[in-house]
Amino acid sequence: xxxxxxxxxxxxxxxxxxxxxxxxxxxxxxxxxxxxxxxxxxxxxxxxxxxxxxxxxxxxxxxxxxxxxxxxxxxxxxxxxxxxxxxxxxxxxxxxxxxxxxxxxxxxxxxxxxxxxxxxxxxxxxxxxxxxxxxxxxxxxxxxxxxxxxxxxxxxxxxxxxxxxxxxxxxxxxxxxxxxxxxxxxxxxxxxxxxxxxxxxxxxxxxxxxxxxxxxxxxxxxxxxxxxxxxxxxxxxxxxxxxxxxxxxxxxxxxxxxxxxxxxxxxxxxxxxxxxxxxxxxxxxxxxxxxxxxx
Numbered sequence: 001x002x003x004x005x006x007x008x009x010x011x012x013x014x015x016x017x018x019x020x021x022x023x024x025x026x027x028x029x030x031x032x033x034x035x036x037x038x039x040x041x042x043x044x045x046x047x048x049x050x051x052x053x054x055x056x057x058x059x060x061x062x063x064x065x066x067x068x069x070x071x072x073x074x075x076x077x078x079x080x081x082x083x084x085x086x087x088x089x090x091x092x093x094x095x096x097x098x099x100x101x102x103x104x105x106x107x108x109x110x111x112x113x114x115x116x117x118x119x120x121x122x123x124x125x126x127x128x129x130x131x132x133x134x135x136x137x138x139x140x141x142x143x144x145x146x147x148x149x150x151x152x153x154x155x156x157x158x159x160x161x162x163x164x165x166x167x168x169x170x171x172x173x174x175x176x177x178x179x180x181x182x183x184x185x186x187x188x189x190x191x192x193x194x195x196x197x198x199x200x201x202x203x204x205x206x207x208x209x210x211x212x213x214x215x216x217x218x219x220x221x222x223x224x225x226x227x228x229x230x231x232x233x234x235x236x237x238x239x240x241x242x243x244x245x246x247x248x249x250x251x252x253x254x255x256x257x258x259x260x261x262x263x264x265x266x267x268x269x270x271x272x273x274x275x276x277x278x279x280x281x282x283x284x285x286x287x288x289x290x291x292x293x294x295x
Contacts (some may be wrong), residue, residue, distance in 0.1 A: 011038040011116075012062035014051055016069035016093070026068070029091065029113045034065070036117030040066070049078035049276070055080025064088060064293075065246075066116060070094010073138060075272035077128060077266070078133035078290070087291040089116035096273070096279065098202040099135045102215050103294040116136065119182045123288040124215045127199030129281050134271035135290075137203035140261070141194035142174055142225070143270055148155075174230060179263045179279075182223065183256035190252060194225040197259055197283045201243075203272075208243030210253065218287040222259055224252040259283040 011033060015026065030040050034188055041061070055065055055077060067077045068091040091112050092100035099105075103122070105112050107196045127134045137143075176191045198209030198221040210221040227233060227250045239245045246253035259282075266278040 009038045009063040010061060011040045011064050011089070012055065012058055012064040013040050013042045013068060014054060015042060015044045016073040017044055026091075029109050032110055032113045032115060032169055036113075038064070038117065045258040048072070051076035052080030052083075052117075055084055055086065059084040059086065064089060064116070066091060068093050071272045072274050073100050074099055075134060075274065078135065078286055080099050081290050082126060082133065082286075085291070087293060089293040096203075098204070098206070099200060099272075101206060102136070103200040103292060105143055105294065114116070115295055118293075118295075120294060121291050122216070122294040124290055125199055125218060125288040126286040127197065127220060127283065128286060129269055129271060129283045130277040132271055132276045133286075134199060136146075136200040136272050137196050137198045137209055138271045138281075139194060139196035139203075139267055140179075140263075140267045140269050140281070141177065141192060143194060143196065143204065164273065176226075177263060177265075177267065178258070179224075179261055179267075181222070181254070182260040183222075183254055183258065183261075185254060185256065188252075190224050190226055192224045192226050192252075193230075195222065195261060197222045198287065207240050210246070211243035213243065216288065218281060218285060219255050219257050220259060220285050222254045222256070226250050226252060257285050 033040050047052055064087045065077060065081055066089040067074050073092055074090060077088065090100050090105050091109050092105060092107055097107065105115055127138060129138045174193050176193050178189060178191055179195060180187060180189050186250045200215040203206055203209060203214045213221050223245060227248060236245055236248055239248060261279055261281045263279045267282055269277045270274045
């Protein structure tokens with residue numbers, strides 16, 4: 001008796017032409033997806049707001065969503081996949097591709113397509129700040145200043161080097177600010193250069209939020225960078241890359257399912273590379289909220 005052929009799946013492919021590799025030829029990738037039983041409909045968009053709206057509008061025409069872009073583009077799809085429950089595949093075409101790195105999705109687009117074709121799914125957590133979702137990290141201070149100054153043109157021209165050059169420039173001009181951090185452990189007032197709240201593992205082009213972090217551990221990882229001498233940050237870079245920065249006295253770390261952060265003056269908050277809100281800020285975790293294709 002011959003086994004029945006599996007039914008074909010319908011994939012809604014959302015492409016950000018402004019991503020670092022947004023103009024890459026997708027024909028071989030689409031051909032591999034089609035060969036693997038996925039009928040692909042391609043949508044290109046101009047603004048981030050279109051992404052989740054498109055997913056919601058076409059939810060009954062698709063079995064899965066394929067997001068082509070960087071972390072900002074994937075963030076734009078978060079609300080759409082959260083509300084529809086459609087599983088999400090990633091074709092990493094951005095500068096940092098931190099969520100892809102966290103999930104083990106290859107940079108090579110054909111290999112990333114193979115992950116989607118294989119069909120292995122994984123439930124991951126989603127962070128939220130003032131109602132705005134994030135996969136990797138939300139932060140205020142240095143990284144928000146960096147996000148504001150790092151233009152799409154600079155990302156395309158310099159790639160990950162752009163993050164390093166921008167960070168050096170921002171660090172040189174940085175000034176500490178006071179903030180109150182409230183969690184289930186209590187309240188603390190700090191004088192800090194940066195507060196980051198992580199949901200995933202990687203951010204900022206491969207920096208690790210905490211050495212034991214994972215994107216399905218059902219809590220958020222916070223750190224506060226409380227340096228008196230900015231030059232010392234250079235000595236700490238290796239620890240930040242490994243997620244071991246909490247070993248330094250100048251770095252405060254905490255884990256919780258919710259955080260509140262208050263500042264005297266409103267401070268901008270960057271989620272997955274884009275400024276979306278400001279303090280006062282309420283952070284929370286949505287456990288196992290999104291389904292993704294992962295190796």
